[in-house]
Amino acid sequence: MIRSLSTAISGLRGNQIKLDVIGNNIANVNTVAFKKSQVRFEDLLSQTLQGATAPMIRGGMNPSQVGMGMRVSSSMSTHYQGPIQNTDWETDLAIEGAGYFIVSDGREHFYTRDGSFGQDASGHLVNVNGLRLMGWAGAGDISGAELVPLHIPLGEQAVARATSQISFAGNLDVRQAADEQYSYEQYIYDSLGRCYFVEFTFTPAEDSNSWLCAVSSEDLAIGPGDPGTAVELGELHFTAEGNLDPANSTITNLTAAPGGAAPIEITLSFLGCTQLAAASNILVREQNGFPTGELISFEIGRSGAITGSYSNGMIEDIGQIPLAFFTNPEGLIREGGNLFQSTSNSGEARRGLPGTEGRGLLRSSSLEMSNADIAVEFTELITTSRAFQANTRVVTTSDEILMEVINMKR
Numbered sequence: 571m572i573r574s575l576s577t578a579i580s581g582l583r584g585n586q587i588k589l590d591v592i593g594n595n596i597a598n599v600n601t602v603a604f605k606k607s608q609v610r611f612e613d614l615l616s617q618t619l620q621g622a623t624a625p626m627i628r629g630g631m632n633p634s635q636v637g638m639g640m641r642v643s644s645s646m647s648t649h650y651q652g653p654i655q656n657t658d659w660e661t662d663l664a665i666e667g668a669g670y671f672i673v674s675d676g677r678e679h680f681y682t683r684d685g686s687f688g689q690d691a692s693g694h695l696v697n698v699n700g701l702r703l704m705g706w707a708g709a710g711d712i713s714g715a716e717l718v719p720l721h722i723p724l725g726e727q728a729v730a731r732a733t734s735q736i737s738f739a740g741n742l743d744v745r746q747a748a749d750e751q752y753s754y755e756q757y758i759y760d761s762l763g764r765c766y767f768v769e770f771t772f773t774p775a776e777d778s779n780s781w782l783c784a785v786s787s788e789d790l791a792i793g794p795g796d797p798g799t800a801v802e803l804g805e806l807h808f809t810a811e812g813n814l815d816p817a818n819s820t821i822t823n824l825t826a827a828p829g830g831a832a833p834i835e836i837t838l839s840f841l842g843c844t845q846l847a848a849a850s851n852i853l854v855r856e857q858n859g860f861p862t863g864e865l866i867s868f869e870i871g872r873s874g875a876i877t878g879s880y881s882n883g884m885i886e887d888i889g890q891i892p893l894a895f896f897t898n899p900e901g902l903i904r905e906g907g908n909l910f911q912s913t914s915n916s917g918e919a920r921r922g923l924p925g926t927e928g929r930g931l932l933r934s935s936s937l938e939m940s941n942a943d944i945a946v947e948f949t950e951l952i953t954t955s956r957a958f959q960a961n962t963r964v965v966t967t968s969d970e971i972l973m974e975v976i977n978m979k980r
Contacts, residue, residue, distance in 0.1 A: 572971065573638060575618070578964035580639030584611055585958040587642050592757075592951050595942040603683035603908055605647045606939035606947075612643035624866060628832020649899040652941035654933065661687045663870065664938045669893030670910065672717065672921070673701040674681045679717075681894050681919065682936055684908035692924030695720045699907050705874075706890040717921075720842065720889045722876065724865050729880055730763030732834055736824075739842030740852035742781055744812070750773050752850040756857070758824075760831035763862035763882075766790040768824075770802065772852065781806045783821060790826050803838065808845035816841065860884045868935045874924040894919035 573619035588609040598604040616635040622624040642724040655662045663671070663685030680701065687695045687703055695703040702719035707795040730907055742752065752772045757765050768787040775782050824836040843856055863882025870876050874891035884945040896902065901916030912919055925931045 573966055574637065574968045576969065577637065577639040578961045580614055580641060580957060581961035581964070583955050584795055585961065587645070588954045589951070589958065591645055592817055592947055592954060595947050596944065596951070599940050599944050599947070601908070601940050602686055603652065604942060605649050605652075605683070606940070606942040607645055607647050607653075609642055609648070610644045611640050613637055614639040634724050642750075646900050647902070647904070648941065650941055652931075652939045656936050658935065659688070660869065660935050661689065663687060664933045664936040665860050665893065665924075666929045666933055667928075668899070669895055670839060670899075670919075670925065672704040672892065672894050672919070673697055673909070674704050674719070675701050675716075677918075678911075680703065680905060680909040680911060681896075682908050682910065685885065685932075685937055685971065687726075688847045689722060693721050693726065695722065701909075703891065705876075705956050706891055707889065708890065710941070716919045717892070720876065720891065722865075722868055722878070723901050724868070727865045727878075727882060728862050729865075729886065730759065730761065730859075730862045730882070731858065731860045731884060732761040732832060733758040733836055733857060735837045735839070735856075735858050736854055737839040737842065737856040738852055739855035741844045741846050741848050741850060742772055742806075742808075743850040744778070744845050744847050746774055746850060748776070750774070752829050752852065754852055754854075755852050758834065758857075759859040759861055760826075760828040760834055761883075762828075762831045762858070764828065764831065765861055766828070768792070768827075770852075772806075772850070775805060777807075779808045779810070779815075785824055787826075790828060792824065792826050806840055807841070808949050812844045812846045814843050815958050817818075819895065830859055869966040870932060872924070872931045872933070874932050889930065891924070892921045893924050894921050895927060895929050898921070 589608050591609050595606040615638045617638060618633060618635050620634040632852040665683060670683060671685060673680050673682055684697065686698050690696050704717040705720040706715050726794045744754065753769055755767055755769045757767050759765055766787055767787055768785055771784045773782045782805055783802045785803055786798060788798050791797050794799045803824065804820040804822050804867060806821065809815050821838055821840065824838060826834040834906055843852060860882040862881035863884055865878045866881050867879045868876055868888065870891065875887050876889040876891065877885060877899045878888040879885055894910065896919060897917040898915060901913050902910035903913050905911050920927065922929060
């Protein structure tokens with residue numbers, strides 16, 4: 571048998587594998603976040619007909635070798651980013667840069683660039699196959715914490731925030747008589763979201779540039795007093811120009827102990843107040859604290875923070891999406907369903923916040939498309955099919971030569 575037959579067969583096998591890979595790339599040209607594969611060839615071995623000789627009296631001679639075919643050296647995935655396309659779903663996520671989402675089937679973790687996520691009946695973020703997106707509950711870089719399925723409890727979770735700061739602004743009338751008072755009623759919240767109305771009373775002191783401040787509430791015991799009892803908070807002192815003199819003012823915090831809730835301690839600020847010959851009009855300029863509210867919407871930021879908006883106006887981070895980074899992403903092994911798993915050559919997954927340590931940023935309402943270029947794939951298809959055809963011609967020609975050898979006896 572002549573060597574060209576086995577050589578051509580090795581070429582047929584190698585180009586058949588490349589055709590299979592190209593066909594898979596073309597089939598997945600519209601698959602979300604698909605990473606195309608490329609085939610590389612290498613020569614198989616060579617038969618040495620004559621070795622090399624060193625130059626002596628005559629000149630040296632180069633070795634003479636005959637190649638014995640080829641084989642596939644590698645079929646590797648190319649993990650460069652595909653184009654990003656906008657969608658109408660806020661839970662669709664694309665990674666701009668390196669990194670992989672972490673999903674789980676409840677037993678093991680997988681890695682994917684496919685950000686086609688949605689919510690299931692329990693409120694968990696899942697992909698199209700039901701695998702749950704893993705992350706951290708809460709906010710910030712908590713990479714040391716255990717990964718948990720990300721849960722967005724729309725209409726379920728209720729939160730409240732106690733009032734801890736009140737800032738006042740306005741004027742106290744310097745013309746007001748010593749026996750006159752100016753009162754202002756305001757509401758505050760405890761840690762359970764219950765609302766209490768409190769009344770602040772301002773009375774001119776004997777010093778014409780000072781005012782006494784007291785507070786009372788009919789349904790809440792302020793400080794050591796009983797409900798309805800006014801408690802002195804201190805004295806406001808103003809300069810000759812009518813501006814507040816913080817150094818000489820002695821206002822203490824408003825404290826209360828509502829039943830069943832955490833103790834209330836409110837810092838009062840009067841930096842925006844004046845004492846001028848104008849009507850008294852002090853009011854609350856800024857106050858924190860909220861009543862009970864339900865989660866009504868959420869959004870996912872570039873850094874992976876899931877921010878919830880509540881019906882009471884509160885905005886809080888309710889979760890954090892991490893990304894996994896691999897030193898050698900080409901070393902990942904495909905598991906189907908746009909999933910990958912780590913191998914000994916990919917390195918261990920390094921988890922962290924998007925935008926840190928080489929990881930990309932997230933873009934919501936977007937998806938990464940396949941990085942397979944159909945024009946390139948069709949060009950490869952043409953060249954590979956021609957190479958396959960040429961190897962079949964070698965087989966045919968070798969067969970004809972063998973037939974001639976057989977017919978020599980005739």
